[in-house]
Amino acid sequence: MSNLGAYQSMVKVAKKVGGPKVLALITFVGGYLALRPAEAGAKKVAQEVKKRSEPCKTRGQLFQVTSDGDGDGLRDRVGDQYRVLECDGDAILIEVLGDPDNPYVPSRQFLRSVSDYPQCDEGTPAQRDLEGEL
Template sequence: MGNLGWYQLLTTWAKKVGGPKQLMLLLAAGGYIIIRPVEAGGKKIFKLIKSKTKQKANKANLKSFIFTENGFGENELLFSKGDRFFVAVTHDDAVLIEKENDDNNPYFVSGEWLKEVSDYDGTI
């Protein structure tokens, strides 16, 4: 390339595309085409991280209860004495719980059944 380096390279590219204005437009368009998907992906990752931290914060605000027995409950819920769970919402006798460190969350269970196998008292 000689001692002209980048200048020679840019002038060569500019000649191939029809001049410096066209080269600048191509560089700007190419940058836009590359940057926009990266920006969109970054925003999605940011939103995902934000929602995960929000879920953890919401879980920290939920009242926790402990199972007082070992057993196998409704909806394939396997629990042991001392396992902690959180009550997310109740409706009539239906209770939505999330068992701590369980990949199969959440579980819908009966409130009356939950009172029998845990220290759940019917309030959240």
């Protein structure tokens, strides 16, 4: 097992392109041109993932039900209170205080229609996308 064959191949290539310094320059530039777009793509993907996983601005807050509602597997009555546990897109994970069947995952729209849940939760990527279109 020797690397004599690989060394001989590199010497031949270096002679064809004008020497070892030129071969090193070609290798460096070629590597940069090949890897730079891949790096830029990876950064863009990482930014998109980070944007989607931003924290829920209403996490841990209590909200009051202001009108009776029945939807998304949840039956709300005036006076009920719920705590937001997590947000993901349009789905909100909530805990209704005093309800043994917790947790529930109603839509943001449903919560806005039956409670004092904020109309604009500017921390969510979906809401920012909607605002950008307007």
